[in-house]
Amino acid sequence: MSVLESRNRGARWATLTLVAAGVLAGSPGSAAAQEETEREMxxxxxxxxxxxTGLPIEGARVILLGSGYGAITDAExxxxxxxxxxxxxxxxxxxxGYEAGYTVIDLEPDHTTSVTLTLSSTVIRIADLTVEVRQTRRARxxxxxxxxxxxxxxTFFTPRDIINRxxxxxxxxxxxxxxVAVGRVEYGRAEIFLGEGARLGCPPALYLDGMYQAGMQFDDLEREVLGAVEVYRRDVETPMEFMRTGSTCGAIVVWTPAGAGFLDWAGELPDPFE
Known part of the structure; x- marks a missing residue:
C-alpha cells in the first residue's frame, strides 16, 4: 500500500491512502474545450x-483521470x-516495476495543490540480471x-526563436x-487549426514534455513553459510518438525549460522568459 500526502498553499498537510486497485477513467470528449470555459481551473x-528507499522516481506517469491532464516526473x-x-x-x-497507485484529491480553484506520491515496488524473480544504462525518456x-x-x-522553435518572437x-x-489558422483571442486563448485549408473544428493534439494532454489547447499553457516547440500540420509528417489513433489534425509538442536535462540540451541559452 502506498501513501499520498497533499496540501494546498496556506492549508495544513493531510495524509491520504493510495488504493492499489483499478479506477476506470473516462476520456474527455470533443466538448472538453467548451466545458473548460465554464470550469474553474x-x-x-x-x-x-x-x-x-524514499528516493525520487524519474519517468513516472501522473494522470488526473477526470480531466485527462497529466505529467511525467523529472530526475528529481x-x-x-x-x-x-x-x-x-x-x-x-x-x-x-511499481504497483499502480490511485487516490482522490480535491483541487482548490485558482490555487496550487502540492502532493507527494509514494509507490511500492513489485517483486519480480529473475534468473539473471542485466544492468543496462539508458538515457531518460525525456532526454531521448x-x-x-x-x-x-x-x-x-x-516547424521548430528553439529557445532562441521563442526569445526573438x-x-x-x-x-x-x-x-x-x-x-496555420489562428483565431481571435477569446477568454484568454485563440483556437488553432493546422493543415491545408486549416480544417475548422479539428484542433491539433497537444503534448507537454512528450505526454499527451487530453482536452487541452496551446493557449491553456503559460508562455513561461515554452522552452522549445514542434508543430506538425498533417498526420503524414507527424512522428509516430506524437500520433494518436484517429487523430488527423496535426500536433503541437512543447518542451518546458523546467524539465530535467533541458538546459543541458539547449546549451548555454537562457530560459526563454527567465
Missing part, C-alpha cells in the same frame, strides 16, 4: 518517491500540471528534437505560418 505539483521525481479542472479528481500514478525526446528538425518535417500568448508563435 487549478494547478497540481508534486513529487513521486519510492516507498522502500517532480512533476507539474499547470492547468487542470478544479474540484475532486482521481489521480493515477504508474511506473514500470529532446535529442530527437534536433533529429526531427534535420529531417525537415514540421516574444509571444504574448503561445498561439502568437504560430501566427503567419503557412497552413
Amino acid at each position: 487549478a494547478e497540481l505539483i508534486g513529487q513521486v518517491v519510492s516507498a522502500s 521525481g517532480n512533476f507539474r500540471v499547470p492547468r487542470t479542472w478544479a474540484g475532486r479528481d482521481s489521480v493515477e500514478v504508474r511506473y514500470i 525526446h529532446l535529442e530527437g528534437f534536433l533529429e526531427r528538425m534535420e529531417k525537415g518535417f514540421g 516574444n509571444p504574448r500568448l503561445p498561439s502568437d508563435l504560430l501566427r503567419g505560418l503557412p497552413n
Whole structure:
C-alpha cells in the first residue's frame, strides 16, 4: 500500500491512502474545450518517491483521470500540471516495476495543490540480471528534437526563436505560418487549426514534455513553459510518438525549460522568459 500526502498553499498537510486497485477513467470528449470555459481551473505539483528507499522516481506517469491532464516526473521525481479542472479528481500514478497507485484529491480553484506520491515496488524473480544504462525518456525526446528538425518535417522553435518572437500568448508563435489558422483571442486563448485549408473544428493534439494532454489547447499553457516547440500540420509528417489513433489534425509538442536535462540540451541559452 502506498501513501499520498497533499496540501494546498496556506492549508495544513493531510495524509491520504493510495488504493492499489483499478479506477476506470473516462476520456474527455470533443466538448472538453467548451466545458473548460465554464470550469474553474487549478494547478497540481508534486513529487513521486519510492516507498522502500524514499528516493525520487524519474519517468513516472501522473494522470488526473477526470480531466485527462497529466505529467511525467523529472530526475528529481517532480512533476507539474499547470492547468487542470478544479474540484475532486482521481489521480493515477504508474511506473514500470511499481504497483499502480490511485487516490482522490480535491483541487482548490485558482490555487496550487502540492502532493507527494509514494509507490511500492513489485517483486519480480529473475534468473539473471542485466544492468543496462539508458538515457531518460525525456532526454531521448529532446535529442530527437534536433533529429526531427534535420529531417525537415514540421516547424521548430528553439529557445532562441521563442526569445526573438516574444509571444504574448503561445498561439502568437504560430501566427503567419503557412497552413496555420489562428483565431481571435477569446477568454484568454485563440483556437488553432493546422493543415491545408486549416480544417475548422479539428484542433491539433497537444503534448507537454512528450505526454499527451487530453482536452487541452496551446493557449491553456503559460508562455513561461515554452522552452522549445514542434508543430506538425498533417498526420503524414507527424512522428509516430506524437500520433494518436484517429487523430488527423496535426500536433503541437512543447518542451518546458523546467524539465530535467533541458538546459543541458539547449546549451548555454537562457530560459526563454527567465
